[in-house]
Amino acid sequence: MCRQSATVCLTKSPTAAQRGVNGVAERLVVLRDPRDRRGRRHSLVSVLLTACCAVLAGARSYLAVGQWARHASLDTLARLGVRATGSLGVRRAPSSSTIRRLLTLVCPGGLADLLGCDPAGSRHLAVDGKAARGSRTDTGQAAHLLSAVLDGGRTVSRLRVPDKTTEVTGFTKLLSPFDLAGVVVTADALHTHRDHARWLVEAKKAHYLLVVKRNQPTLHSTLGSLPWKEVTARRYDREAGHGRRETRSVRTLTVTGLGLDFPHVAQAAKIHRHRTNLKTGKVTRETVYAITDLTARAASPQTIGQLARAQWGIEAVHHVRDTTFGEDTSKIRTGHGPENMATLRSFAISTLRTAGHHSIAAALREVSYPPFTRPLDLIGLPLTSNAT
Template structure:
C-alpha cells in the first residue's frame, strides 16, 4: 500500500483480513475505511454480531441477481453498533446479509448468513451501499484471482523464491488485461487462440512497434 494514498477509500476484505490490526492500520494510520466480512471461523466476533438486536434494524435493502445459472435473493439489514459493545476497532456499523440461492440446473437451494463490519456510518453507507461494496470485492475476485488460479494454475505454481511469485503474478495479470482489451471475454478461449500461432498472434495482440 506504500506507493498509494488510500485516504478516504473503502478497503474490502474477506475473513482472512478481518483482523483488528488491519482495521487500526487502515483507519488510524491511513485514514481509509474498511468493510470486512465476518464468518463462523471468527467465533467470538461472529457470536457477538449474531446476538445483536436485529429485530430493531430499521434500515433494510432487498436485492436479486440472476447470473451464472444461479438465482440469488439478498436481504440486508444494518445496525449502528457504536454503543452496543462490539469488540472491534473503530466499528460503527454492522450489516447482516441473508442470501437465498437457487441453482437452476440442479434445483439445489441454499441459505447463508454473513455479517459485514465497517467503520462507515449509516450516512456514509446505507444497506444498499454496503451490498455494492461487498459485491465489488467478488467482482474483482472472480475477474482476476479466480481466473489466475483456474486458467493459469497460479496456486499450483512452484515458483516461490525471491521476487519470482510477484513477477509471475504481474505477468499473468498483464496477459489477462491484454486479452480483455482485445475483446476476449473468455480467457481460456483467448489463450487457446494465441496457441494456434504462439509466435505471431501474441505479438499481434501486444501491437509491437
Template sequence: MHLLGLAEHGGGLLDQVEVGAKRNETGHFRPLLQGKDLTGVVVTFDALHTVRSNLDWLVDNKKAHYVAVVKRNQPLLHARLAGLPWSRVATGHIIRESGHGRDETRSLKTVSCDQLDFPHAQQAVKIIRWRRDQTTGRVCRETVYAVTSLATTAATPADLARLAREHWHIEAHHHIRDVSFGEDGSTSRTSHGPVNLATLRAAVIAAIRRAGYLHVPESRRDHTTPAEAIRLHHLD
C-alpha cells in the first residue's frame, strides 16, 4: 500500500490518496490538488512529479506556482540546467548550520531563464549541500537543480532557499512516521486501514508539534498516562 500526501509547509497533513505503488503517483497529482484553492500558492513536490503536463495544468488551471526539483528522470532538462554557466553566477544565498551531529552548508544560485523549454519556467536554481559528520569527519557534497515559475520579482534567492528547506521538512514528516511510529512495518494492508492509520499518525505528530516539542521520541516518553497527555495539551 502506498499513499500520496498533501501537506502545508510548516503545517499538517491536508489530504492523502491511495496510489497502489509509487510509480503510480504522477497520475494522482491532479486529482489530489483538483479541489484545492491554490491561487498564488507555491507548490513543491518530489522530482517524480516534475512532469510537463501536470505543471502546465498547475499554473494555467490552478493559478499556482511551483518549485520543481529536476533529477535524471528528466535527462534533457537536467542536462540543460547542469550546462548553464553557473561558474559566472554569484551565490545568491548561503546558510550554515550545526545540529544532529553534523555541520551543514547550503548555497543557492539562480539564473533568470525563459529558454529552458519547460512550462512557465522563469528561473533555474542550483543548490549545493555540503555536510560534515562531526564524529567521523566524513564529508558529503550534493548538487540539486530545480526550476520555478516564480520570476525574480516574485522570489529572491533567500525565498527559494526557504521553500526548498521547508519541502525537506515535509520529507522529514514521512521519516518520523516510519521511524517513530513504524509505518512502513505496519501489517494493515486492506480496505481503509492504511489511510486511517496514516491520518492518525499525522494528527499525533501535529499535536506534538503544537505542544512545543521539537523531537518526537522525547514527546512520546512524556505521554506516559492519559492524564499526563491531557495536561500536556492543555485539555484539563
C-alpha cells in the first residue's frame, strides 16, 4: 500500500531522525515489504541497498544493477545485509529479476521520503515537476514526477503525478509529511494557487515565493501595473559562465494594503534577466514577477533574488538525471519502476553533493574506480570482519 494512493506504505511512521540522521539501512527498515512472506530469499533492505550502491557506481538499469551485484565480493554482500544461506554459509547476490520485481512493487512515496533529506531547519525548498519521457508507452503517457529539492540539489521527496491530472493535485501530498516551519517554499507559476499559499502559511507555518505568469491573467496584470519605476529597493547581479553572460535585476515592493488579491502576500518582486550568448552574440531578455509572504524586513531584494535563482536551480538536477543518468532514454516503464529509479538517481546526486562533489559525472567516474567499496562508504554502511 502506498502513500501515493493516499494509504500507508510504512510499517511505522518515520520520524525526522530516521529520515535525516540514522543510516540509510536503519531508515529503510520501516518500509513495508510488498512481497508475500513465503519464498523470500533476500530482505527488502538488502535489495534496496544493493540498488542504491549500484546506481551510485553508475548503473542505469535493472540489468546494470544486477550485474553490479553479481560481481560484488562476499564482503560487499555482507555489508549490504545479504544473508548467508546453505551449509557453507554462501551469500548469493539478488538477481536482476528480483531487483526489478521489488523496484516495481515497493511504495515510491515511502522510498523517496526515506532516501531523501529532511527539510527541517533548512532555509529553502523548491518544488518542480519533470516527465520521464522514456517511460511513455503506446497506451500510456510518460510518468510525470513532482519533486521537492533543497539547496545544492539534495532531494527531499518525490511522487508520481497520476495520469490525466496535473502537478497541482500533488503539491500538498508531496510536502505534507514534512516539518516546513520557517522554510521558504518556492515553485513555478503552475503552483501559484491561493489554496497552496494558504496551506503553506497556515497549516505548515512555512513561507512562499511563487512565480506569477500569464496563466494568472488578473494577478499578472495587476503586478505589471505596479509603480516599478519608483521602486528604490533594487539589487543587481552579474556573472559569466556556461557560455553566456547574464545580468539580473530584482526590484521588490511592499504590497500590503494595495488590494492584491492573494493570501498573506506581503511583497511583490520584478525580476529581469538579460543574457548574452558569448558564442553567437544572441541577446535574450526575460521579465518575471513573483509574490511572497515575506516582509521587506525579512527578505531584501538580494534575498528574493537568491531564492528565485535557487528555484531555477532545480532544473540543474533534472538536467543531471537526463544527461548523466540517461533518465529520458530509460525504457523502465512498468509499475512503480520509473519513479523508484528516479528516486535512486536523485539519492545518488544528493549523496555525491553532500560528499562535496560539484560535477556529478566526474564523481560517478571516481566512485566507479572502487565500485564495491566507495558507494557503501558514502552511504555509511559499516565494515564487516567476516566475509562469510
